[in-house]
Amino acid sequence: xxxxxxxxxxxxxxxxxxxxxxxxxxxxxxxxxxxxxxxxxxxxxxxxxxxxxxxxxxxxxxxxxxxxxxxxxxxxxxxxxxxxxxxxxxxxxxxxxxxxxxxxxxxxxxxxxxxxxxxxxxxxxxxxxxxxxxxxxxxxxxxxxxxxxxxxxxxxxxxxxxxxxxxxxxxxxxxxxxxxxxxxxxxxxxxxxxxxxxxxxxxxx
Amino acid sequence: xxxxxxxxxxxxxxxxxxxxxxxxxxxxxxxxxxxxxxxxxxxxxxxxxxxxxxxxxxxxxxxxxxxxxxxxxxxxxxxxxxxxxxxxxxxxxxxxxxxxxxxxxxxxxxxxxxxxxxxxxxxxxxxxxxxxxxxxxxxxxxxxxxxxxxxxxxxxxxxxxxxxxxxxxxxxxxxxxxxxxxxxxxxxxxxxxxxxxxxxxxxxx
Amino acid sequence: xxxxxxxxxxxxxxxxxxxxxxxxxxxxxxxxxxxxxxxxxxxxxxxxxxxxxxxxxxxxxxxxxxxxxxxxxxxxxxxxxxxxxxxxxxxxxxxxxxxxxxxxxxxxxxxxxxxxxxxxxxxxxxxxxxxxxxxxxxxxxxxxxxxxxxxxxxxxxxxxxxxxxxxxxxxxxxxxxxxxxxxxxxxxxxxxxxxxxxxxxxxxx
Amino acid sequence: xxxxxxxxxxxxxxxxxxxxxxxxxxxxxxxxxxxxxxxxxxxxxxxxxxxxxxxxxxxxxxxxxxxxxxxxxxxxxxxxxxxxxxxxxxxxxxxxxxxxxxxxxxxxxxxxxxxxxxxxxxxxxxxxxxxxxxxxxxxxxxxxxxxxxxxxxxxxxxxxxxxxxxxxxxxxxxxxxxxxxxxxxxxxxxxxxxxxxxxxxxxxx
DNA sequence: CATGAATGAGCATTCATTCAT
DNA sequence: TATGAATGAATGCTCATTCAT
Numbered sequence: 059x060x061x062x063x064x065x066x067x068x069x070x071x072x073x074x075x076x077x078x079x080x081x082x083x084x085x086x087x088x089x090x091x092x093x094x095x096x097x098x099x100x101x102x103x104x105x106x107x108x109x110x111x112x113x114x115x116x117x118x119x120x121x122x123x124x125x126x127x128x129x130x131x132x133x134x135x136x137x138x139x140x141x142x143x144x145x146x147x148x149x150x151x152x153x154x155x156x157x158x159x160x161x162x163x164x165x166x167x168x169x170x171x172x173x174x175x176x177x178x179x180x181x182x183x184x185x186x187x188x189x190x191x192x193x194x195x196x197x198x199x200x201x202x203x204x205x206x207x208x209x210x211x212x213x214x215x216x217x218x219x220x221x222x223x224x225x226x227x228x229x230x231x232x233x234x235x236x237x238x239x240x241x242x243x244x245x246x247x248x249x250x251x252x253x254x255x256x257x258x259x260x261x262x263x
Numbered sequence: 264x265x266x267x268x269x270x271x272x273x274x275x276x277x278x279x280x281x282x283x284x285x286x287x288x289x290x291x292x293x294x295x296x297x298x299x300x301x302x303x304x305x306x307x308x309x310x311x312x313x314x315x316x317x318x319x320x321x322x323x324x325x326x327x328x329x330x331x332x333x334x335x336x337x338x339x340x341x342x343x344x345x346x347x348x349x350x351x352x353x354x355x356x357x358x359x360x361x362x363x364x365x366x367x368x369x370x371x372x373x374x375x376x377x378x379x380x381x382x383x384x385x386x387x388x389x390x391x392x393x394x395x396x397x398x399x400x401x402x403x404x405x406x407x408x409x410x411x412x413x414x415x416x417x418x419x420x421x422x423x424x425x426x427x428x429x430x431x432x433x434x435x436x437x438x439x440x441x442x443x444x445x446x447x448x449x450x451x452x453x454x455x456x457x458x459x460x461x462x463x464x465x466x467x468x
Numbered sequence: 469x470x471x472x473x474x475x476x477x478x479x480x481x482x483x484x485x486x487x488x489x490x491x492x493x494x495x496x497x498x499x500x501x502x503x504x505x506x507x508x509x510x511x512x513x514x515x516x517x518x519x520x521x522x523x524x525x526x527x528x529x530x531x532x533x534x535x536x537x538x539x540x541x542x543x544x545x546x547x548x549x550x551x552x553x554x555x556x557x558x559x560x561x562x563x564x565x566x567x568x569x570x571x572x573x574x575x576x577x578x579x580x581x582x583x584x585x586x587x588x589x590x591x592x593x594x595x596x597x598x599x600x601x602x603x604x605x606x607x608x609x610x611x612x613x614x615x616x617x618x619x620x621x622x623x624x625x626x627x628x629x630x631x632x633x634x635x636x637x638x639x640x641x642x643x644x645x646x647x648x649x650x651x652x653x654x655x656x657x658x659x660x661x662x663x664x665x666x667x668x669x670x671x672x673x
Numbered sequence: 674x675x676x677x678x679x680x681x682x683x684x685x686x687x688x689x690x691x692x693x694x695x696x697x698x699x700x701x702x703x704x705x706x707x708x709x710x711x712x713x714x715x716x717x718x719x720x721x722x723x724x725x726x727x728x729x730x731x732x733x734x735x736x737x738x739x740x741x742x743x744x745x746x747x748x749x750x751x752x753x754x755x756x757x758x759x760x761x762x763x764x765x766x767x768x769x770x771x772x773x774x775x776x777x778x779x780x781x782x783x784x785x786x787x788x789x790x791x792x793x794x795x796x797x798x799x800x801x802x803x804x805x806x807x808x809x810x811x812x813x814x815x816x817x818x819x820x821x822x823x824x825x826x827x828x829x830x831x832x833x834x835x836x837x838x839x840x841x842x843x844x845x846x847x848x849x850x851x852x853x854x855x856x857x858x859x860x861x862x863x864x865x866x867x868x869x870x871x872x873x874x875x876x877x878x
Numbered sequence: 879c880a881t882g883a884a885t886g887a888g889c890a891t892t893c894a895t896t897c898a899t
Numbered sequence: 900t901a902t903g904a905a906t907g908a909a910t911g912c913t914c915a916t917t918c919a920t
Contacts, residue, residue, distance in 0.1 A: 061920090065882095072883085094911060104885040106913080111883095115911065173438050174379050189445035196446060216458070219450065222439065223459040227428065230435020233378055234427065240394035241401060242427065253421070254428040261466050277900095298893060309902040311897085320894065482879095503914060514881040516918085525915065583848055584789050599855035606856060626868070632857065633846065633869040637838065640845020643788050644837065650804035651811060655834065663831070664838040671876055676899090680903095687904085709890060719906040721893080726904095730890065 073111050076101050077125070080118050085164045089171045092119075120184050123172055126165030127191040130158050131198075138198050144206035145259050151199065152228055152255040156248070159232045170233075196221055203262065212262040224258050278316050278326075281306050285323050286330070289369050294376055297323075325389050328377055331370030332396040335363050336403075343403050349411035350464050356404065357433055357460040361453070364437045375438075401426055408467065417467040429463050483521050483531075486511050490528050491535070494574050499581055502528075530594050533582055536575030537601040540568050541608075548608050554616035555669050561609065562638055562665040566658070569642045580643075606631055613672065622672040634668050688726050691716050692740070695733050700779045704786045707734075735799050738787055741780030742806040745773050746813075753813050759821035760874050766814065767843055767870040771863070774847045785848075811836055818877065827877040839873050 079101035083092050094115055098105045112118045137150045159166040172188050200221040206212035214220050231251050238247040284306035288297050299320055303310045317323045342355045364371045377393055405426040411417035419425050436456050443452040489511035493502050504525055508515045522528045547560045569576045582598055610631040616622035624630050641661050648657040694716035698707050709730055713720045727733045752765045774781040787803050815836040821827035829835050846866050853862040 069883085093909075095909080098886095104887095105911090106886065107884055109912070110885095170379055173441060174375055186445060189442055192442065193446045219455055219458045220462075222447065222450070222455055223432065223436065223462065226435035226439055226459065227432040228435070229438065230431035230433070231428065233434065233438075234431055236378065236390075237394055237397060240391060241398045245424065245427070250424055250427055253424045254431065257425075257428065257466065261462065299895080300893075303903090310895085310904095311902050312900080314895075315900070315902095504916080505914075508882090515883095515916085516881050517879080519916075520879070520881095580789055583851065584785055595851075596855060599852055602852060603856045629860065629865055629868045630872075632849065632860070632865055633842065633872065636845035636849055636869065637842040638845070639848065640841035640843070641838065643844065643848075644841055646788060647804055647807065650801060651808045652837065655837070660834055660837055663834045664841065667835075667838065667876065671872065684904085708888075710888085713907095719908095720891085721907065722905055724891070725906095 069111075072107075073121075076103070076108055076111055077118070077121055079103075080122055081125070081164075084122060084168065088164070089167050116181075116184060119168065119171070120187060122165075123168050123188060124191060126162065126169055127195065129162065129165060130155075131191070131194055133158065134195065134198050138202060144202055144209075144211050145262075147202050148199070148224070148259050148262075149255055151202075152224075152251075155228050156232065156251055159235075166232075196225060199224060206262065214262050220262070227254055227258060274316070277308075277312075281308065281313055281316055281323070282326050282330070284308075285327055289327060289373065293369065294372050321389065324373060324376065325393060327370075328373050328393060329396055331367065331374055332400065334367065334370060335360070336396070336399055338363065339400065339403050343407055349407055349414075349416050350467075352407050353404070353429070353464050353467075354460055356407075357429075357456075360433050361437065361456055364440075371437075401430060404429060411467065419467050425467070432459055432463060479521075482513075482517075486513065486518055486521055486528070487531050487535070489513075490532055494532060494578065498574065499577050526594065529578060529581070530598060532575075533578050533598060534601055536572065536579055537605065539572065539575060540565070541601070541604055543568065544605065544608050548612055554612055554619075554621050555672075557612050558609070558634070558669050558672075559665055561612075562634075562661075565638050566642065566661055569645075576642075606635060609634060616672065624672050630672070637664055637668060684726075687722075688736075691718070691723055691726055692733070692736055694718075695737055696740070696779075699737060699783065703779070704782050731796075731799060734783065734786070735802060737780075738783050738803060739806060741777065741784055742810065744777065744780065745770075746806070746809055748773065749810065749813050753817060759817050759824075759826050760877075762817050763814070763839070763874050763877075764870055766817075767839075767866075770843050771847065771866055774850075781847075811840060814839060821877065829877050835877070842869055842873060 076097060079097045080092060082100055083096055092115075094108055095105055097118070098108050101108070108118075112121070133154050134151050137154060138147055140147065140150070142150070200217050203212060203214060203217040203221055203224075207214050207217060228251075231254055234242075235247050242250060281302060284302045285297060287305055288301055297320075299313055300310055302323070303313050306313070313323075317326070338359050339356050342359060343352055345352065345355070347355075405422050408417060408419060408422040408426055408429075412419050412422055433456075436459055439447070440452050447455065486507060489507045490502060492510055493506055502525075504518055505515055507528070508518050511518070518528075522531070543564050544561050547564060548557055550557065550560070552560075610627050613622060613624060613627040613631055613634075617624050617627060638661075641664055644652070645657050652660060691712060694712045695707060697715055698711055707730075709723055710720055712733070713723050716723070723733075727736070748769050749766050752769060753762055755762065755765070757765075815832050818827060818829060818832040818836055818839075822829055822832055843866075846869055849857075850862050857865060
């Protein structure tokens with residue numbers, strides 16, 4: 059019994075060891091530079107070993123993405139539980155999303171990676187896992203909006219649609235960060251973001 | 264002089280010939296399958312010749328992206344000149360952006376490709392070119408909004424910020440198309456988009 | 469004693485279990501897709517266990533080949549026991565060989581696999597096993613021919629040589645099945661085969 | 674012009690150089706040990722270079738097979754042109770086929786390789802090339818038989834069928850060489866072969 | 879007896895880029 | 900100008916076998 063447990067533990071540790079290596083690579087040189095053999099070298103394991111623990115390169119990516127989403131999720135969940143008004147929650151969540159895109163840039167990149175890969179790339183199984191983790195994120199926002207409506211603070215007929223739009227706006231704007239010093243030369247990207255959040259939140263009232 | 268001009272013309276023609284090949288490839292099998300030697304074969308030129316006219320694979324991508332943006336620009340410009348109210352213009356432009364993402368998927372992909380590549384990837388020179396073409400797009404929207412404000416139809420203190428937010432929302436939502444059958448199972452992606460556009464346009468009034 | 473026997477029985481059962489798995493694999497996706505770890509998974513055993521019961525991948529192949537030959541043998545033996553004339557027996561055996569190559573394609577492939585592998589590949593021990601199973605097949609034919617000669621129906625000085633030639637022809641022709649739609653475009657491969665069988669049988673008279 | 678020709682010549686030489694390497698490998702360790710990177714190393718070229726000259730590993734195999742068949746063809750053609758009787762020609766051709774399988778074992782192996790590979794493996798284009806080279810071989814035999822019939826030396830209604838059977842027998846028997854010291858322990862494989870050839874040739878009369 | 883983790887060489891193929899001609 | 904031959908590192912992935920437990 060004890061043996062079985064220890065084995066299971068060790069196995070999980072190996073998986074983590076591999077994920078650590080992948081993450082290190084991700085953080086040191088970006089999504090595109092992750093290759094199985096690099097992971098193997100980084101983890102000081104044989105290539106075959108990687109494949110023993112993860113069926114695919116895609117599986118490793120998914121694991122990393124899950125990490126990222128989990129991190130984001132817990133941050134956002136915490137905010138949603140704070141004792142502040144609905145408006146404040148949405149604002150803080152938006153803020154947190156922005157911070158995440160900056161402070162956890164690599165995780166954000168990998169999330170984006172999945173968003174912009176051709177759908178065919180991932181087996182539907184994987185795609186579902188990925189999408190569902192996104193759904194949990196969405197639900198938090200949606201709940202706040204719906205609750206706000208329910209309690210009479212907000213006025214919005216379709217909380218789900220609103221939440222998706224809200225999230226879409228945040229996500230789209232963050233992608234425009236690239237334009238900060240060119241297109242938006244008169245604007246601070248962050249102020250732009252804040253402006254958009256405020257607009258959306260106000261529109262609920 | 265005549266000679267010089269002729270030479271310049273020929274040079275431009277060669278560049279177009281190469282671009283034609285790259286575009287053909289882009290449209291026949293997508294961004295990922297474009298390789299220099301395939302372009303060379305398609306253009307009936309030597310690989311070396313490609314490198315004579317374009318320093319990089321990236322340069323060719325930029326040229327294609329410019330094409331895409333130009334196409335999008337002309338569509339949107341036309342709409343902006345139509346004799347319809349400001350509200351209608353914005354709605355139609357949004358609609359056109361959506362159509363473009365579907366009907367000119369390959370161009371949209373390549374635009375996205377640049378948006379999601381690590382910045383370092385491109386020399387600042389290239390980046391500027393790309394960004395400026397995006398700027399022109401933005402200006403159209405901005406002009407409509409500003410004009411609407413000026414003529415008293417709209418009420419918005421910062422047309423530039425609004426336009427960026429508007430565009431960001433459109434762009435972000437289009438990226439969420441992937442979630443259509445999973446996260447948004449109860450919603451049509453297109454209706455979601457329409458809803459968001461309407462919300463934004465109405466908020467101007 | 470009882471213990472020993474039980475042990476031996478269990479051992480045999482395990483070997484069968486492994487062979488079952490290998491056969492399943494063989495029949496579901498052909499010779500080339502058999503790998504030890506796939507067998508292990510299919511048999512719900514550890515890889516190491518496979519190696520405990522079979523020293524080699526080759527050993528498993530040999531076991532499968534034996535199965536195939538045994539199947540073929542029993543079919544042919546039955547025919548040889550039928551109450552029909554010698555000529556009919558030979559014809560029916562030839563027919564059965566052809567059917568076997570089609571209906572038990574996977575077994576036939578594995579037999580061929582051994583026939584076309586470099587000799588060095590197998591330890592002489594294995595080779596002997598394989599060859600002897602082939603010998604039994606040959607003997608059936610040889611007995612029919614010899615008996616036919618003995619009873620005055622056939623006229624052939626060297627029944628062994630004849631039998632080998634006969635079998636060689638059958639085997640060689642079956643391998644030419646590939647050419648059916650190219651080289652033999654005017655001929656049906658099966659008719660070709662029948663023609664050859666008839667020729668050989670008639671030559672005995 | 675001279676330049677062009679020289680280039681073409683050099684290109685052909687490179688192709689030969691690659692084929693030389695592949696052949697060396699084939700002859701030193703058999704079909705199964707040919708890999709692109711080994712060829713590259715043997716030819717003292719980069720891997721990419723191999724692919725510049727041959728689209729595929731399969732293409733190289735086909736080139737080798739063609740060599741082998743060409744060699745066999747020229748030998749057999751020569752015999753067919755000798756001023757000897759039809760019977761002698763067939764006997765000598767059979768003999769030459771046997772010698773070829775021994776003296777040019779590697780070429781024979783590669784021919785066999787194609788005969789026993791799953792059909793799907795090769796694009797129909799390649800398969801046709803391979804099959805047609807086999808057809809030429811067959812035609813030589815067929816012509817001799819048909820001519821023998823025409824001139825009244827032979828009696829055979831269907832020269833084509835007979836030739837295929839004849840060739841099939843030769844080929845099948847050669848494959849049984851493996852059994853020389855086991856199944857055929859009382860027989861010399863070569864004598865067995867001779868016996869079969871004689872039987873077939875005699876049957877024509 | 880049985881396990882299954884670990885290995886690492888091996889595979890076919892692609893690709894952006896260079897450079898002598 | 901234009902060519903196209905040459906490169907070799909890089910890719911994701913497989914597999915037979917070993918061995919400590």
